[in-house]
Amino acid sequence: MRDGPLVRRARAGRRDVARRQGLLRWRGRGVAWVPPLFLLVAIAVADYHTIGEFRMISWIVLVPGIAAALCGVWGTALFAVVSLVTYVVADSAWPHEYRAGRGDFVLVALGGILAVLACAIRVRDERRALHMGDVTDTIRRTVLRPLPPGWGGLDHAGVYLTADAHARVGGDFYDIQPGPHGTRVLVGDVQGKGLGAVEAAAALLGTFREAAYHEPDLATVAERLETRMIRHRGHTVALGRSDGDRFSTAVLLAFPDDERQAVDVLLFGHEPPLAVGPGGVRTLPAGAGLPLGCRDLAPGPPESRRWRVAGDETLLLVTDGVTETRDAAGAFYPLADEVSRAVAEDPGIAEPACLVAFVRDGTLRHGGGRLADDTTVFAVRRRPVRHAAGGPGGEAPEGGRLRS
Incomplete structure (x- = not known):
């Protein structure tokens, strides 16, 4: 049978949820926080070892985006805050002439806010997909008991x-x-x-x-x-x-x-x-x-x-x-x-x-x-x-x- 785009997207979303939950667990425990945390640490360390003319700390805006794809809303919000604090601390450690400044601060803050909003939309769609999957299973059990x-x-x-x-x-x-x-x-x-x-x-x-x-x-x-x-x-x-x-x-x-x-x-x-x-x-x-x-x-x-x-x-x-x-x-x-x-x-x-x-x-x-x-x-x-x-x-x- 062929269904509308909403049903197809919901079912595809449900499979994505199940696949993500299977991939991001290790020995029965969730490890969705590991990739964004590793990226956060890697960017901070790389920025510390770069020269003043080439700063990498602004790349930390990627961390909330990765968290939005893997973690829940509160986890994404936490990474957005931690990324912003890390940016301020890392940038303040450099001499004034090498600091990224307020422009990148606004970029990291705005990136964190958008990541949280994107995560909230993703979680809502996943819940909808799970619900549509339950409805489909109910129809199947009714027709083919x-x-x-x-x-x-x-x-x-x-x-x-x-x-x-x-x-x-x-x-x-x-x-x-x-x-x-x-x-x-x-x-x-x-x-x-x-x-x-x-x-x-x-x-x-x-x-x-x-x-x-x-x-x-x-x-x-x-x-x-x-x-x-x-x-x-x-x-x-x-x-x-x-x-x-x-x-x-x-x-x-x-x-x-x-x-x-x-x-x-x-x-x-x-x-x-x-x-x-x-x-x-x-x-x-x-x-x-x-x-x-x-x-x-x-x-x-x-x-x-x-x-x-x-x-x-x-x-x-x-x-x-x-x-x-x-x-x-x-x-x-x-x-x-x-x-x-x-x-x-x-x-x-x-x-x-x-x-x-x-x-x-x-x-x-x-x-x-x-x-x-x-x-x-x-x-x-x-x-x-x-x-x-x-x-x-x-x-x-x-x-x-x-x-x-």
């Missing part, structure tokens, strides 16, 4: 990378919703970028979390998502915005409670999931449904398909940030081939966390470290019965306890 380990009886792992290095959330989304009718999983990609894409993703996720819990039929969940996308577009049009044609691709999975080695797949113009296991990689296609928000082009919900999935197979779901990544020659990232080769060499790659890390690294490597679009890699598989998670939709062996 943290998923507890084993949530809904599934082992899962996910990674989300934004094409904009300054952003932390965009139009990609994913979630797991356990409920009385089994556990449902949704992964999708809203068309476009910016806050409008984030709003649409949040609207779809909110509907999914309610419908996936309450509705027994997966087709009804799909219908609710389609209706929500259309309603959201109508709302944006009523506001006079230009994104009234926005749509979203998505893949909807359902893990039924009555059949542990089965998964229902329903696609909305999205890449089908890959079943990755020690035996290899296979695609789990379903009916060719249109993206959410495009139902008027082909009325009727897309058809779901049930697939049998072994206990050691992981379902891999990605957005087009992975499949459309190109290398220097313009070739797309061969996801299925790369995963097949990796699993053949090391079956442990099929573990959700390992699989997600492998695809993430492969995508970045194939694209030369650059992403043309937001990228989501999400992997899920049922937990073994002895490790099933608690919460709605979780399972436990007879006599065992539900664990979250």
Whole structure:
């Protein structure tokens, strides 16, 4: 997503704050005062050893400026005062004909005042950057809520990378919703970028979390998502915005409670999931449904398909940030081939966390470290019965306890 210049500057400021705090600490203690103090002493000593025709004491005006970039307001004010006192003492030690005089005194005093003002502005902007970073983190947690380990009886792992290095959330989304009718999983990609894409993703996720819990039929969940996308577009049009044609691709999975080695797949113009296991990689296609928000082009919900999935197979779901990544020659990232080769060499790659890390690294490597679009890699598989998670939709062996 792309934000305004204030948000981008605030986020860049927050990174600068964190970087500065890391660089200016030694053994857990702040050492921001060391550079300006060293410069102060160096200038005073150099001035003492220079000849009368070449005085360096006026260079002490640099000290408050350095302090303004590294220290707090009170620290900068202290260096401004110390610099002025040092100037007076050092200049008074010379014969009258070699003294720098009142002109440089005014320069040092004015430089100290300006340094304090600049430091106050810098500190204010840093605090604003930290606040904006907190707001961004809150938005990210709202759209992509943290998923507890084993949530809904599934082992899962996910990674989300934004094409904009300054952003932390965009139009990609994913979630797991356990409920009385089994556990449902949704992964999708809203068309476009910016806050409008984030709003649409949040609207779809909110509907999914309610419908996936309450509705027994997966087709009804799909219908609710389609209706929500259309309603959201109508709302944006009523506001006079230009994104009234926005749509979203998505893949909807359902893990039924009555059949542990089965998964229902329903696609909305999205890449089908890959079943990755020690035996290899296979695609789990379903009916060719249109993206959410495009139902008027082909009325009727897309058809779901049930697939049998072994206990050691992981379902891999990605957005087009992975499949459309190109290398220097313009070739797309061969996801299925790369995963097949990796699993053949090391079956442990099929573990959700390992699989997600492998695809993430492969995508970045194939694209030369650059992403043309937001990228989501999400992997899920049922937990073994002895490790099933608690919460709605979780399972436990007879006599065992539900664990979250």
